[in-house]
Amino acid sequence: xxxxxxxxxxxxxxxxxxxLRREGMAVDVAYDGAAxxxxxxxxxxxVVVLDRDLPAVHGDEVCRTLIARESPSRVLMLTxxxxxxxxxxxxxxxxxxxxxxxFAYAELVARIRAxxxxxxxxxxxxxxxxxxxxxxxxxVATRAGARLPLSPKELAVLEYLLTAQGRVVxxxxxxxxxxxxxxxxxxxxVKATINRLRAKLGDPPLIETxxxxxxxx
Numbered sequence: 001x002x003x004x005x006x007x008x009x010x011x012x013x014x015x016x017x018x019x020l021r022r023e024g025m026a027v028d029v030a031y032d033g034a035a036x037x038x039x040x041x042x043x044x045x046x047v048v049v050l051d052r053d054l055p056a057v058h059g060d061e062v063c064r065t066l067i068a069r070e071s072p073s074r075v076l077m078l079t080x081x082x083x084x085x086x087x088x089x090x091x092x093x094x095x096x097x098x099x100x101x102x103f104a105y106a107e108l109v110a111r112i113r114a115x116x117x118x119x120x121x122x123x124x125x126x127x128x129x130x131x132x133x134x135x136x137x138x139x140v141a142t143r144a145g146a147r148l149p150l151s152p153k154e155l156a157v158l159e160y161l162l163t164a165q166g167r168v169v170x171x172x173x174x175x176x177x178x179x180x181x182x183x184x185x186x187x188x189x190v191k192a193t194i195n196r197l198r199a200k201l202g203d204p205p206l207i208e209t210x211x212x213x214x215x216x217x
Contacts, residue, residue, distance in 0.1 A: 001116045001156075002026045002043065002177055006036040006062065007051040007078070016049065019105045020112070023139065024156035026180040033057025037065060043181075045073040046116040049108075050095070052079040060093055067094040074115040078103070113137065127162040129217055132206060134162055143201060153178065154197045157190075161207065161217045170214035 003025050007013035010031060017027045028043070030036040034056035040048065048066065052059035063075050077095040091098055096115050099108060113136070127134040134141045136159050141148045150158065156178045161169060171190040175183055183189060194215060198207050208216050 001046045001113070002028075002180075003047045003049060003112060003116075004028050004030060004036065004039055004043070004045045004073075005049045006030045006033070006054065006059070007049070008032055008054055009051075016105075016108065019109065021180075022152055023109055024152040024159070024178075025112070026156070026178050028181050033059060033062045036062050040066060040069075040071060040073060043176075044071075047076055047112050048073045049076050049078060049112065052077055063093045063095055074118055076108075076111055076115050110137075127159065129162060129206065132162075132201070134159060148200050150197070150200060153193055154200065157193055157197055158201075161215060164216065166216055168210045168214045168216045173214070 001024075003020055005013050005016050005020070005027060007016065007029075008031050013029050013031060017029050020027045028039060028045075030039055033054040036048070036050070036054075037057060039045075048062075050059050050062060054062065059077065059079075063077065066073060066075060074096040075094065076097045076099060077093075078099055078101060080101045096118065097111050099111060125135075125137065127136065131144045132141070133143075134155070139152070139155055141150055141155060141158060157174060160174060160178055174190050179189065194207060194209075198205060201207070206217050210216060
């Protein structure tokens with residue numbers, strides 16, 4: 001899942017980004033509304049976590065702009081004001097969900113995952129293929145009942161391949177959807193992660209390489 005965190009409090013923004021990355025999400029950060037609009041011009045994010053009180057361009061205006069552009073991104077709005085009237089107003093602007101500060105990281109992660117599912121075709125809460133089972137919410141993957149020691153990035157790649165439901169996924173698509181903007185597109189990052197994932201999944205092999213096209217399960 002590709003997420004943009006828009007928050008002018010740098011320490012909070014960076015802390016949220018670290019938490020989400022540990023959950024296997026690809027996270028970019030913007031510290032004001034103008035920077036956020038620049039990023040959504042070039043990246044289709046699954047979810048934009050949007051602070052309402054932003055400098056440069058107010059969060060309300062960022063949200064309205066996304067709606068006007070018919071952006072596929074879902075908006076989870078954050079604000080220090082948690083009154084019912086404020087929540088109703090935020091949802092009326094076009095936000096998909098609303099979370100008042102302060103918030104628990106566990107709830108933020110759960111809400112991001114719930115909102116993010118709306119950007120994709122419906123998939124079951126637990127993904128399976130043969131004896132492979134992946135629970136995205138719990139971040140646990142098993143094969144033949146044995147838990148697999150996967151890193152957050154390996155889990156994210158496996159989740160993306162499983163949700164593709166047999167479709168060939170290119171390395172470029174994986175890099176765009178599973179890694180953030182800091183990833184170097186000219187490295188072998190995707191190939192190396194796929195190789196480690198294959199080794200941990202064991203035999204018989206599950207991930208197929210399709211020549212000059214990508215990977216599929």
